[in-house]
Amino acid sequence: MTEFMHRLKFGAIFPILCLALLAGCVNSSAGEFVSKNKVVLAEQYPNVHFDQEVMIARISQILIVGQLTNKERADLHFERGVLYDSLGLWGLARYDFTQALALQPRMAAVYNYLGLYLLLEEEFDGALEAFNxxxxxxxxxxxxxxxRGLDFHYTGRYNLANQDFLRFYLADTKDPYRVLWLYFNDLKFKPAEAKQNLVQRAKTLSTEYWGTFIVQYYLGKISVQDLLDKAKKFVDPHSPQYAEILTETYFYLAKQKLNQGDLDEAKTMFKLAVANQVYNFVEYRFALFELDKLKDTTSSEQTEQVVVQK
Known part of the structure; x- marks a missing residue:
């Protein structure tokens, strides 16, 4: 546990997005979500996080002046950490989570958050320790x-990832996002069975989840244009929920492009997933993670080209 705490470090990298350039980077295979003169993004509202900001201010005041037990103080640090996390203020969230852990060392939820942050920084061993x-x-x-399945997946231990993803999936077989992560792992673990497994698991999915339509797209049952049309009907395009489904859609379109080897298009889609600013979604977090990995890949390829030229 001491080694785990030593590994914690602060800071997150948020890429600068130039949306004017993004539209020209993706070809017509992306349909109407991205075209030469149009990028579909959710509207951003300055006051959308007002309630969370008020709660942070109230909790901060209580922590300063309140007469609290260790448990009460730990709970408040945790709650404020969750709020910071939802606003993308991951450094501040980590501070609160570590404060909570110092007061109450057996808070499972805190280890889960801190493990996720370590995973996103590619501190895979520390993340695994936290999840355990x-x-x-x-x-x-x-x-x-x-x-933990994501940790195993991104370190190439696909058999162990399969066990964790499968347990996660079996806890709710109606959830399409659990099916999609199993599918991504199957593509590496047992590629010959991946598509058929997706077909079978799709049968139990609920259309209450937006991701079910993304699975239908993956199976070739609907087009990207159909996805766009359904998105506008699934939620109000002027609501915060529209940003959520666009984040999910762009992320899984990017994963498809990545699996097909279309790195440039994948980068663009990941950036568009980030652009909708749904900070606490796994798709937002791992869009940043994938972009960082793609940046490393590009740097390696450029280095190899320079060596060859010499």
Whole structure:
């Protein structure tokens, strides 16, 4: 546990987006979500996070002047950390989570968040240690199986990732996002079975989830244009929820492009997922993660080209 705490470090990288250039980077295969003169993004509202900001101010005041037990103080640090996380203020969130952990060392949810931050920084061993602590404290902490599966997946341990993703999926077989992560892992673990597994798992999905339509797109049952049309009907295009489904859509379109080897288009789609600013969605977090990996890939390729030229 001491080694885990030593690994914690602050800071997050937020790429600068130039949306005027993005539209020209993706060809017509992206349909109407991205075309030469148009990029579909959700509207951003200055006051959309007003309630979270008010809660942060109130919690901060209580932490300063309140007569609190260690447990009460730890709970407040945790709640403020969650609020900071939802606003994309991950450094401040990590500070609060570590404060909570110092006061209450057995808070499983705190280890889950801190493990996720370590994973996003490619501190895979530290992240794995954190997720294992979560499951020692609470074996039924569902989303840690997703997070630990992601750790295994991104380090090439696809058999272990399959076990965690499968357990996460079986906890709710109606959830399309659990199916999609199993599919991505199947493409690496057992590619010959990946498509058929997706077909079978799609049968139990609920259309209450936007991701079910993304699965239908992956199966070739609907087009990208159909996705756009359904998105406008699924939620009000002027609501915050529209940003959420666009974040999900761009991320999974990017994953498809990445799996097909279309790195430039994948980068553009990942950037568009980030542009909708849904900071606490796994798709937002891992769009940043994938962009960082793609940046490393591009740098390596450029270095190799220079060496060859010499």
């Amino acid at each position: 602590v979560v499951l020692e404290l609470d074996p039924n902490y569902e989303y840690t199986y997703l997070n």
